[in-house]
Amino acid sequence: MYGELIKYVKDAGVLASVGELLGWDYEVTMPRGASSLREMEMSLVASLRHKMLTDPRIGELLAKIDAGSLSEPEQANVREIRRNYDRALRIPVSLVEKSASLSIRAHEAWQKARATNDFPLFLPFLEQFVEIKRAMALAIGGKEEPYQTLLSEYEPDIRLAELEVFFKEIERSIVPLVEAIAKREVPDTGILKRHVGISKQMKYNRGLAQRLGYDFKKGRLDTAVHPFTGCFGRITTRFADGWAGTISSTVHESGHGMYEHNLPEEHFGTPLGSYRSLGVHESQSRLWENHVGKSLAFWRGEYPRLRKAYAPILDDLSPEAFYRLINVVAPGFIRVNADELTYSLHIALRFEIEKALVCGSLRAKDVPEAWNEGMRRSLGIVPPSDALGCLQDSHWTDGSFGYFPTYTYGSAIAAQLMEAATRSIPSLENEIGSVEVAELNVWLKENIHRHGCRYSTEELVTRATGDVPNPRAYIDYLNRKFRALYSV
């Protein structure tokens, strides 16, 4: 009976991976004139998948299955399958189709709106998505706060009230730190904007990803307007932010990709073979991007390679000076270009706004104003245009409300994991060379990746670090790192 259940679920998982390819191709390789066809394909696959996930036979099997006869991992698989099934049953298929089809048009409208700084062009899509997502949340969660329901889509065990405290603690510590640093002199980062040819960059970034442990036998590195990981761990980067931004994107996405590649293949398509949550996924990308890719310990060993690859632009720069440059703190308009310290403040703003949109206390048309006001309050700057403000991100173009906060949740988990990993591998603190990279990969695979959805996020993090997810390690780390860098 367990075997039959798994077969049903696996098919839906395989179909989800087909949907991922449709999405990857859309972002990376598809010519724009094929988008009406792609819209039909995505909508069909989404609806077929929904049909599979809500097949009454799954319900029958779940009702009959004797948990006592199963091993502990099998029980975990059934628990997660039941949760997903109960949830899927409550989502009307018409909303799924509407949402999938709308997202293509919304994405295109958003691209135009951003390019021409025309928020009203995107507004009707934002309004429709707020409506669709509220309707979905009500269908799924009943009397639950709709935003709580949407959050649980991405981070199953998190409570909205706890998350609000989480963000408050971070803001309480980070806002004053940013203000203190703002008074210090900022080094000139012009060198990070110097020209490096694209093929040279691609070559270096491929090598870098490989040295971090990313497996090119399973994956690949391409470019996308917004870097993402999808389709069995394929990663993307972009050149728009200068060569240092490209490196940062590559390292970030490599972290996502390695998580995907290390999930247990024998459980592919079932919860045991799937990533735990967006927060846990983001913990992997942030750990590599920041704790490795923006650490002096890593660049001590890697820097000579970079200097040689991009010669002569780094000939006069020491590794320590490079480390300071990639960690410059400067409040800016764009989230994806934000430094590690101000990043969470960008997320806090989005969290506030989308929460207000979904609960109805903010109308979509008032988003630009709320955005600008929020930026002024937390970062002390106001974007000169919506293109540099509320139109900058793609997340709302498919109604992914509840997605943003997982970034900060993931950053906090990353800090907890890095603390715990450093207890196991003390040399991580001073030097992250090939030996340490390999040991860190083993540690992450052992403690996080191989478990898939076997444990809840809370249990997974507790088993790996001895503590439930919380912002303490993150706040400590940021203070330690940036107070040292800026002597504040």
Add this chain to the structure above:
Amino acid sequence: MYGELIKYVKDAGVLASVGELLGWDYEVTMPRGASSLREMEMSLVASLRHKMLTDPRIGELLAKIDAGSLSEPEQANVREIRRNYDRALRIPVSLVEKSASLSIRAHEAWQKARATNDFPLFLPFLEQFVEIKRAMALAIGGKEEPYQTLLSEYEPDIRLAELEVFFKEIERSIVPLVEAIAKREVPDTGILKRHVGISKQMKYNRGLAQRLGYDFKKGRLDTAVHPFTGCFGRITTRFADGWAGTISSTVHESGHGMYEHNLPEEHFGTPLGSYRSLGVHESQSRLWENHVGKSLAFWRGEYPRLRKAYAPILDDLSPEAFYRLINVVAPGFIRVNADELTYSLHIALRFEIEKALVCGSLRAKDVPEAWNEGMRRSLGIVPPSDALGCLQDSHWTDGSFGYFPTYTYGSAIAAQLMEAATRSIPSLENEIGSVEVAELNVWLKENIHRHGCRYSTEELVTRATGDVPNPRAYIDYLNRKFRALYSV
């Protein structure tokens, strides 16, 4: 009722296009370590599609539909839907799944076998496919000759007996012509093998495809081990055959791509929006590849661009000399490198062998011997290895028996179409510049592309040319062209 029928069929068509993306990605972008996942995806999509195509509701609707109430194109759509439905109903889903899943492994074994000249490595897969395809043919065609049934999969209205006469006529005329030419001196084609950088080639080939009318807003040009067109008219080429071979592949696939792009989008997924048959598809690629891309009329105008793009390697070569070089007749081992004249003899050999395999008069293990003997008879040469012999093509790696003959059938139709188009656009004979290319595109769209499956191949060709498909125009054209070139 017609509307409901179309909805069912369209969904299956959209899913087929999803399967095409899985295939395109497999050939063009997928890292090899993802092949076991891709195998699951392809097998699932094939089986879901089969389920859709055999949905009993389609049968009910087909039984109830009143043809009299429909327009003539709608009637044609229903006729084709009924044919496909009747056919699909007879194919056991287990065979569909087995075949889809086997083809991935067979393809990989074939790649290894070809690289290491190890026919026995590929043999078990070939044997399994002969068995699977015979079983499929028997399930579909009942008492019909199995190879006839497989042929009809690709070229619905063709009769095996007629096709045998077709090939005999071609061989009777072409074999002596090749023998006569073999006595003439062959110009040195070394210039076609000179090095041209890959990015330079990609740029020229993209421009060339665009000048032929290929629409890059809908499609794209990439590279693949075996060039093909798939996934909403995306085209591929390769560099392995030298820069002239790359051009030839690009022009060939552009012909396929333009057919796909010109199919009526409003009928997407239904027979009215689908290509008529493989023979008709190939008529489009061959028309552009040979009647345009290997004609003096075309290169008179295009050659200066090529000479400039690949300077200095063509500085000393006249357009007339270039025309002679790309039309050198020389019996060789490899089909895809064959000149226009000997090409059909390669196809005739494959037709004989696969016919014998399927009817059981030849065992898979005896293919290498039969191959070499056939090559000796028709081309006077024997390949020194199976890699250069029976292992060269990918078609049998997914059991596509019945596919090869459509190449020659298409070449013959191409000659008929070009004759007819030249009656409409007489200047095609002397000069194929941008005006003629545009007129030829309109003529093909008007006479072939826009009809989809509205007419049978026979009716389609008759409407366009005044004659049923037959080898006369093709044989005339080859004799005219090559007798002039070689003064025989």
